[in-house]
Amino acid sequence: SNNVMAYLIQARKIDPDIVFLHLKKKLLAQERNDKGYRMAVFIGRDENNHAVAVCKRACSSYTKFKQECRGNDYTYGWLFDPEGNYNTNKPLICFESEIEKMSFMTLLKMHGKDINQYAYLSTGSASKYMTIVNTVERMGYKNVIIAYNDDFASKINAGKMYSERTKDILRVEHGIEAKIITPEANVNDWNDLLRKEVAELAQSHQDEEQAMCM
Numbered sequence: 001s002n003n004v005m006a007y008l009i010q011a012r013k014i015d016p017d018i019v020f021l022h023l024k025k026k027l028l029a030q031e032r033n034d035k036g037y038r039m040a041v042f043i044g045r046d047e048n049n050h051a052v053a054v055c056k057r058a059c060s061s062y063t064k065f066k067q068e069c070r071g072n073d074y075t076y077g078w079l080f081d082p083e084g085n086y087n088t089n090k091p092l093i094c095f096e097s098e099i100e101k102m103s104f105m106t107l108l109k110m111h112g113k114d115i116n117q118y119a120y121l122s123t124g125s126a127s128k129y130m131t132i133v134n135t136v137e138r139m140g141y142k143n144v145i146i147a148y149n150d151d152f153a154s155k156i157n158a159g160k161m162y163s164e165r166t167k168d169i170l171r172v173e174h175g176i177e178a179k180i181i182t183p184e185a186n187v188n189d190w191n192d193l194l195r196k197e198v199a200e201l202a203q204s205h206q207d208e209e210q211a212m213c214m
Helices: 002-011 016-024 098-110 130-139 158-174 190-213
Strands: 028-032 038-045 051-058 066-068 078-080 092-095 119-122 144-146
Touching (some): 002 016, 002 028, 002 038, 016 028, 038 078, 078 098, 092 098, 092 130, 098 119, 098 190, 130 144
Parallel strands (some): 092 144
Antiparallel strands (some): 028 038, 038 051, 051 066
């Protein structure tokens, strides 16, 4: 799992403790595919810890190769409660992918927030938004936050479109007023925001060191 760890921690800037937590809970693994790529394997598990969904992504910044496995159960997707107790009083924050979810968790930690206050769900893509509705129906979450990407530069802003569709379904069918949040600062997704904040922090420290040496 060294390549997975290096990719997520060094290239994607995800907090090491969050990566280790996913490895420990067997939600993250590494494999080599038939093209020779080392792949990060993200595993979604149900409440009984059975694997129900798998998504693979190349451990490289040079290729965007990713693959969702046949037979994925999108009624479950990738649901995660860091405390493992599926306390449905927690707000459920929903993302397009596991990397976006782990990035958001890292941002929470960087800003002094407790990651255990929330439950997290990845749906695999914005178009799999019914995973959110299915999870709410099955588990009983009442406080839902939709944190899809903001595809503002695209002709069709899929993240925005599917977020609003999900919000409408939850309101009409379940009486839940979901909240939509998006990354700010003109970035597309939570990992872009994370890498931007990490770079700004590093620059700030560098400027402080230079000022002290003057």
